[in-house]
Amino acid sequence: MKKKKITTFDVVNTIILILLMIVCLYPFIYVIFASFSDPWALSLHKGLLLKPLGFTLAGYRAVFENRSIWTGYGTTLFNLVIGTSINILLTLLAAYGISRNTLLKKPLTIMIVVTMFFTSGIIPRFLVVKSLGLYNTRMAMILPTAINVFNLIIMRTAMESVPKELEEAAVMDGASHFTILFKIFTPLIKSTIAVLVLYYGVAHWNQWYQALLYIQSRDKYPLQLVLREILIGSATEGMTSGAVDSLGESFMLGETIKYATIIVATVPILAIYPMLQKHFVKGVMVGAVKG
Amino acid sequence: MRNPKNNKSRYQPPSVPFRVRVQKDWKHNKQVYLMLIPVVAYFIIFHYIPMAGVQIAFKNFSISKGIWGSPWVGLKHFRSYFNSYYFGRLIKNTTLLSALNILFGFPAPIILALMINEVRNNKFKRTVQTVTYLPHFISIVIVCALMRTFLSPRGLINQLMGTGIDFFNKEEWFRPLYILSGIWQEIGWGSIVYLSAITSIDESLYEAAEVDGAGRFTKLRYITLPGIATTISVMFILRVGRMMTVGADKVLLMYNESIYSTADIISTFVYRKGLLEMNYSYSAAVDLVNSVVNCVLLLGANKLSKKISGSGLW
Known part of the structure; x- marks a missing residue:
């Protein structure tokens, strides 16, 4: 098949699909980070988690x-x-x-x-x-x-x-x-x-x-x-x-x-x-x- | 959707006397019948005996007298159900939840399938599919637990919005949450059927359209959508046929007394009245009304789907 040029549609489509993937995956990522986080730090934290806050296995x-x-x-x-x-x-x-x-x-x-x-x-x-x-x-x-x-x-x-x-x-x-x-x-x-x-x-x-x-x-x-x-x-x-x-x-x-x-x-x-x-x-x- | 039913060969021509046919059948198939004993037993015990047990809807069931010994009371339970305050609310909640769920939940996988179809990079395509199918396999208990965590008054969503909404105790939030979480869980999985329908569209149609200078949206509008129209209509009909079958399980995990006004549906009501309050006869009557409506809807849907595509539920 011949190469087609990338249009605005492709860009928008890709962005929407990436967002959808994030919505599908992020809840699990958040839960994984939160499960290792220090309970005290977690309770003070606001917003998304991009890494565990501290490290503890107390929950596990x-x-x-x-x-x-x-x-x-x-x-x-x-x-x-x-x-x-x-x-x-x-x-x-x-x-x-x-x-x-x-x-x-x-x-x-x-x-x-x-x-x-x-x-x-x-x-x-x-x-x-x-x-x-x-x-x-x-x-x-x-x-x-x-x-x-x-x-x-x-x-x-x-x-x-x-x-x-x-x-x-x-x-x-x-x-x-x-x-x-x-x-x-x-x-x-x-x-x-x-x-x-x-x-x-x-x-x-x-x-x-x-x-x-x-x-x-x-x-x-x-x-x-x-x-x-x-x-x-x-x-x-x-x-x-x-x-x-x-x-x-x-x-x-x-x-x-x-x-x-x-x-x-x-x-x-x-x-x-x-x-x-x-x-x-x-x-x-x-x-x-x-x- | 091919129909492999043309090569049906009669085992015996019908002119042979019945007795002989039975003898021959038994001689050749007794092992088949032996195999079918557990199968038939299963269907009788767990499907047909309960169907006979539906009679308790017309009786005043008491455990000591049993299903057959309890006294008949005619339509008493049905009358009290139809006249009760709950009747209108249950019908409204069940149909509204289901209708809204179809309205928003049904198109979502189709749109996703069309979007995935437009992706040219195969690796990205597969990644999107893998990731979006995943929530389908997460148990409903976990899905509801995730929702409750993220939507608690101090949870992530409220943190991000800077609010403190108590989503799970607000009746107006029940339906959006039910529907959105359903879309989240099933959008990817639901798109598989449409993607497979799209792949069965004749590639030469697209090539011909390109020669004529058709753009993306023209091809989408005049080739892809008509190409999957049968699949869409069959899926839609079967979905509407199951409209009154809203399972209790997810709602039981989401609701509480303070939001019964929007969240209580027929199946949860039957569960509470029957198994928690032990009003067996009354809740069997409520359930029976629903089963009959379901049956009519499903039969209609099946007939319609057979007419359109030649195949239905069966």
Whole structure:
């Protein structure tokens, strides 16, 4: 392509996009700086932070000593591993099942599609979870959302793109449906599966509302629910008690703890995000092709 | 948006007797049915049994008598909902929040996609994309915590403006904050769909336009925008179809009693009445009204989107 000259439009466009990037990134940068800053200096400071004010790890120390953050991480990790495995297995089975030409293909598909359009609301589902004895168990955060129908559509679309000949050849060789699904289909659509692992995984990582509905004991709270208590409610009082004596200091350290908490809870996502980015994007494309 | 449905081959011609077809189907597919047992169980337990449980909206549910044993009361709960002071407020807050959110939130990713498309330096293009997608992956709890920190009376925003506004206790600020934070979080992610639509536009159209001496804005107006018009309309229709589905989660993290007048929406009301105050039947009735409206909107949206582009939700 031939070189074009840079116009005013290019300049304005670039400036706006740079500003947008700053708006997207700066909150995190501010929080990182603030989390290392001296609480006293931070409380006197006005305006943007361009570097940490002094240096202290007091906030992080308080966060790492807080047991509930670690139990929260534990629950979230459990949901991530067990929950995502269940999600993927069931979505695979469902997608395979409704893409076969069985006599029940149509009624089964309708049964699934109906749930996209009509939902019963939270109260009846809550009562079901309760009557199954799932209330206040970790499975209550996993089983009620075991299959996401949008993800199921993505999986089914991927399976439909597998060449029919491969499957026919396998049938000739006497392969069972289990062999076809797990030995032939699964390796062929592994990039789609990877995308769905990421989607389900992110959903487990971020989920707190379901936990709010179904979990009562604090030692089973997932990370996000713990964070809500610390960051939205003000549960930092308990965390500061051992470290400082006066009330004002406790308030200031409380602020630093909040910043440190945000960082501790966001670092895993920020760390893996650059590696995963292209997969996420690919997933959106797959979803978009279907509409 | 191709439709790969033409090669549908019937497994058995319909002339074969039903009994034989069932036998053959069972012989070939029993493993498929075995696989589908957990799937069907999931949908029945977590979707269809709750649907049957919707009947408590017409009953006076008590835990001791259970869903089936509680006495019927007809439309009592619906009547008290429609006649209550909350009804008007909830409908207004929910629709207004959603409509404003669509009005401002919907065009934002389209504009961003068009702007990114005009960038010629590929490295800069990718950087913009990477950075703007990032907030999508930040949990809503963290997003609300960031907002509360920066918007507290002594927070960064007030410091920069030299004011002391208590944003989270001012009812007039709830909607702007909800919408702006939504745009912040989703503008980049939402632009992916439009960017992919733009890349599928035939390059020769642009070349032809250049030969004719078309400028940037002419190309934008007559090639790019028409090229993504279908995507835009489908996304818009589906968005409007979900208009009454405003999740409680983000609002629960943002509101407090002093701003209920603008912030309380149907889903948060259902949460409070149902799970905190244990008015199961009443809040199930409120939720059911919403589910029915949702269902109608979604079905309409789906039909319209199929008409326009040949593909919808399903």
